[in-house]
Amino acid sequence: MPRPSEVSAEQRRLDREQAKQVSLRRIARLFAPYRWSLAVVVAVIVASSIVGLAQPFLLREVIDVALPQRDVTLLVWLVVGMVVVAAVTAAFGVVQTWISTKIGQRVMHTLRTDVFSHLQRLSLGFFTRTRTGEVQSRITNDIGGMQSVVTSTATSIAANLTTVIASSVAMVALSWQLSLVTLLVLPPAVLLSRRVARLRRTITAQRQRELADLNVTIEEGLSIDGVRLSRTLGTGDALVSRFTDSSLRLTDLELRSQLAGRWVMATMSIVFAAIPALIYLGAGLPWTAGALSIGTLVAFTSLQAGVFRPLSSLLDVGVSVSASLALFARIFEYQDTVIEVEEPEHPVDLGHPRGELRLEHVTFTYPGADRPALDDVSLDVPAGTTLALVGETGSGKSTLGSLVARLHDPDTGRITIDGVDLRDLRLDDLAAIVGVVSQETYLLHATVRENLRYAKPDATDAEIEAATRAAQVHHVIEGLSEGYDTVVGPRGHRFSGGERQRLAIARTLLRNPRILVLDEATSALDNATERAVQDAFDALAVGRTTLTIAHRLSTVQDADRIAVLDHGRVVESGTHTDLVSEHGRYAELTAA
Structure with a gap:
């Protein structure tokens, strides 16, 4: 850390120029x-x-x-x-x-x-x-x-x-x-x-x-x-x-x-x-x-x-x-920092979305990166079906999930829901349609109930309990001295990693989104709890569109379709049975 006397002349010049530009x-x-x-x-x-x-x-x-x-x-x-x-x-x-x-x-x-x-x-x-x-x-x-x-x-x-x-x-x-x-x-x-x-x-x-x-x-x-x-x-x-x-x-x-x-x-x-x-x-x-x-x-x-x-x-x-x-x-x-993900000037109201998700020649590069994180990706996920994304670390799976939630916009191509470009939807409307459960769980320093109601402020106690039961975490909360009024601590450190992730799952389920993006959503769970939560997801996914990102290939074998990503490109696509029989990249990952 430089001392004040060591601040460069260039930095002082920039400070002066910046101050002069203030009108x-x-x-x-x-x-x-x-x-x-x-x-x-x-x-x-x-x-x-x-x-x-x-x-x-x-x-x-x-x-x-x-x-x-x-x-x-x-x-x-x-x-x-x-x-x-x-x-x-x-x-x-x-x-x-x-x-x-x-x-x-x-x-x-x-x-x-x-x-x-x-x-x-x-x-x-x-x-x-x-x-x-x-x-x-x-x-x-x-x-x-x-x-x-x-x-x-x-x-x-x-x-x-x-x-x-x-x-x-x-x-x-x-x-x-x-x-x-x-x-x-x-x-x-x-x-x-x-x-x-x-x-x-x-x-x-x-x-x-x-x-x-x-x-x-x-x-x-x-x-x-x-x-x-x-x-x-x-x-x-x-x-x-x-x-x-x-x-x-x-x-x-x-x-x-x-x-x-x-x-x-x-x-x-x-x-x-x-x-x-x-x-x-x-x-x-x-x-x-x-x-x-x-x-x-x-x-x-x-x-x-x-x-x-x-x-x-x-x-x-x-x-x-x-x-x-x-x-x-x-x-x-x-x-004056430019807003990269803007609200549309003329937003489209989807009304009651079916949940048909489509990526059309999507390319995206992170600022400063020397190669695209996603390169000309095209995928079609019919409403109510499940698409699993697999691939090695850095293949672009999580990036694709973040683009579907419009945390970034693609450099080229477009992503649509029911044929409408995500950039034509209000951000709040999109957040209500697309629910995300990621591998990095963030909980507020508040009570369990307040954390869950953060997703749906008008949720009743019955709805909250139903969501936690579905996420296999209700019994954990009931075992606390203050139950749903227990303060979770900074970033939820009152709970274990698996418990925090199940709370995040319950929070997303409470919103009842039409499209689910599950980015390693069960990665911190033990095998028994993972099976229970997966059963809850299977029940919830009926009639919904689900995008599952996973390293554990055992969790995606029942997906309607599996897409294999490698260096930002879709190299294989099909069902588990078809991909194994082709002896390609997916078969190699399965055998690893």
């Missing part, structure tokens, strides 16, 4: 649905700024008129006015904070859900190429890092800009000569803040990458499988060392991020503080004494502070926005 207009579109609420916030801000301008003028009257003339009545009214101004601006501040925070949180909610929804639609290839911890880091850490910018930036800009403009106008009204002195510090302040912004943007990109690496270490090291692997290989100390090094690098980047440009910003603060002091000095010199009243001088410096504070805030906001572009770039990168 501020695209960010602004996130707030478009709340334009009227934002208008109300701006109106409140303007009103608050205008009311707040009365404060220095009231102060001038106190110093120049009420106190020297000992006018108690005027003094009381001026003091009441100052309190009222403070109360009104405070009330406006509460209203502004409430509305702006509400808008910001809704924008954050929309951004999180949009990213999550988009990721749900991406192909399996994306998740094969991307680390799980990386995905989680972008949804939680990157979007979370944008929260302060999203929730407060727009209102902060409006509030500070309005205050600067209004205060500048009031300063000119009091003394245009002194106002010119104030303007001298603005150009260097803006240039210095832009320099700080570029520095923080680069560090932010490095920090988020390191944070993603830390998340990956946590995901890999603290999952059930990760802990089991580290215990059996004795790599716990090495994993702790890796985590410690990553955490130290992250600490260093956080420190650099917080200190980046602090001396520059501190210098500007000193300059902003020095200007009023110089004005006091100039007003006290013999040749300028008496040019301004004390009240005007105090009111002007008060207004000047009212300019410098929001001006500093504006510069800080600019720095924060520029740094956050690195975060927006990482999020928008996911949102």
Whole structure:
């Protein structure tokens, strides 16, 4: 894992280019649905700024008129006015904070859900190429890092800009000569803040990458499988060392991020503080004494502070926005990832499908592979029949099953159900038609009942029990202390491999799909349980189309048809008896 100082110049250049490509207009579109609420916030801000301008003028009257003339009545009214101004601006501040925070949180909610929804639609290839911890880091850490910018930036800009403009106008009204002195510090302040912004943007990109690496270490090291692997290989100390090094690098980047440009910003603060002091000095010199009243001088410096504070805030906001572009770039990168398996523009409704499955000259190659996983495959599976796919590991059996479930789309050719191309069916409709039980079983960290209802949310307890009985797992669940309310644990590790697979079978049976894809569905079962589950499948398969993928040839001998795959091509096809008699590839596999 490279240290921050070892991050390549090319990576830093890519980070800068990626951040530059983030359009501020695209960010602004996130707030478009709340334009009227934002208008109300701006109106409140303007009103608050205008009311707040009365404060220095009231102060001038106190110093120049009420106190020297000992006018108690005027003094009381001026003091009441100052309190009222403070109360009104405070009330406006509460209203502004409430509305702006509400808008910001809704924008954050929309951004999180949009990213999550988009990721749900991406192909399996994306998740094969991307680390799980990386995905989680972008949804939680990157979007979370944008929260302060999203929730407060727009209102902060409006509030500070309005205050600067209004205060500048009031300063000119009091003394245009002194106002010119104030303007001298603005150009260097803006240039210095832009320099700080570029520095923080680069560090932010490095920090988020390191944070993603830390998340990956946590995901890999603290999952059930990760802990089991580290215990059996004795790599716990090495994993702790890796985590410690990553955490130290992250600490260093956080420190650099917080200190980046602090001396520059501190210098500007000193300059902003020095200007009023110089004005006091100039007003006290013999040749300028008496040019301004004390009240005007105090009111002007008060207004000047009212300019410098929001001006500093504006510069800080600019720095924060520029740094956050690195975060927006990482999020928008996911949102812009092309969806390979798209919903059809004009979907076809099959109504009550018969389940006739056909593959017509299907070819598919995984990205980066040097040869096709499937090469010109054509198969016809009449409704209600069983097709078994056999072949050595890597022959393309599981790939074919994933294409039928439309986890990928073929490069050429097409797959149809009842004559309709899978790409013309809604994904939800296809998922209801095609049920998949794979050799890799995934269960949610929830109860048995919740795991089964994940397939059919409105399933009754009777339907759940019928499915588990058919999958030969009901007696296992009944033997648990909490029965169907037992929590299965992360990835279902509460159960054995065979029990998890039977639960997955029950989950699929509960959906009652028209087409079944059984990808080594009984591979983790012992012989006795396998026979029982196979009997359940045989009963269920009556009137349904079943695609069975198996290494154990004994489980497919009764299939209506068997297709033998070799390097992605169908080399033989027929019944068990016919293929054995031909003494071809299937006969070799049977004899092995």
